[in-house]
Amino acid sequence: MKNVLGLAVVALLGASCSAQFPKTLKDAADAVAGSGSTAGLSNADVVAGLKEALIKGADHSVAMASVTDGFWQNPRLRIPFPPEAQKVKNTLNDLGMSAQVEKFELTMNRAAENAAKEAVPVFVNAIKGMTVADGFAILRGGDHAATNFLKERTTAELTNKFRPIVEHATQQVALTSYWNPLAGAYNKTLLFTGGEAVDPDLDAYVTQKAIDGLFVLVADEEQKIRQDPMARTTDLLRRVFGAQ
Numbered sequence: 139m140k141n142v143l144g145l146a147v148v149a150l151l152g153a154s155c156s157a158q159f160p161k162t163l164k165d166a167a168d169a170v171a172g173s174g175s176t177a178g179l180s181n182a183d184v185v186a187g188l189k190e191a192l193i194k195g196a197d198h199s200v201a202m203a204s205v206t207d208g209f210w211q212n213p214r215l216r217i218p219f220p221p222e223a224q225k226v227k228n229t230l231n232d233l234g235m236s237a238q239v240e241k242f243e244l245t246m247n248r249a250a251e252n253a254a255k256e257a258v259p260v261f262v263n264a265i266k267g268m269t270v271a272d273g274f275a276i277l278r279g280g281d282h283a284a285t286n287f288l289k290e291r292t293t294a295e296l297t298n299k300f301r302p303i304v305e306h307a308t309q310q311v312a313l314t315s316y317w318n319p320l321a322g323a324y325n326k327t328l329l330f331t332g333g334e335a336v337d338p339d340l341d342a343y344v345t346q347k348a349i350d351g352l353f354v355l356v357a358d359e360e361q362k363i364r365q366d367p368m369a370r371t372t373d374l375l376r377r378v379f380g381a382q
Contacts, residue, residue, distance in 0.1 A: 193262055200257045200261070203251065203257075209248075212351075217246045235313070238313045249306075254348060256303065284360045285357045301341055308341060
């Protein structure tokens with residue numbers, strides 16, 4: 139994913155020896171749109187290469203998230219006991235259930251890792267459905283344009299695919315059966331003490347955190363596109379963009 143936009147710039151501007159290398163991806167997109175077709179490349183060619191790069195980046199993101207410990211050992215992705223339920227966690231620890239709490243947290247993260255495996259075809263379908271206009275909107279967009287495109291196009295489907303996996307995983311640990319009554323009882327105390335209510339839908343929490351974590355990695359891949367435009371790429375992408 140990280141190199142296609144830079145190669146597009148090189149190929150599209152390479153025909154003019156006086157052209158200066160654009161400072162931003164937006165400059166590159168404007169140059170492409172302005173010329174229509176340069177060095178034998180059409181706008182559709184450029185977007186086709188962009189699609190391939192995005193697919194490669196999405197695949198890499200999923201691969202990192204879906205391995206064992208992909209969430210659990212990554213501080214940026216790790217799913218904690220619901221922060222708003224810290225008092226519930228403290229109560230469980232006071233009752234001598236710290237081992238169960240840790241197992242519960244591990245289970246949430248394992249569920250996210252397993253669910254992430256389902257994301258590749260969802261991302262691929264969204265990227266393949268990208269129009270030329272979508273592609274140039276990403277080229278001209280801000281630092282998170284590609285990530286936001288994928289979020290908008292895939293979040294609902296990812297939620298539908300992830301939640302059953304999360305539900306199956308959380309049902310396997312005993313602490314899950316305590317969650318709803320604990321959360322419900324805690325929320326009732328707020329009538330007298332005030333504070334933020336705990337969402338009793340634990341599976342929704344884990345599902346959303348799994349999706350959020352995956353998009354952290356997708357955003358990382360997009361940054362690589364924007365920060366390392368001249369790195370080497372695959373033979374196929376060289377043919378697409380005509381770069382040497």
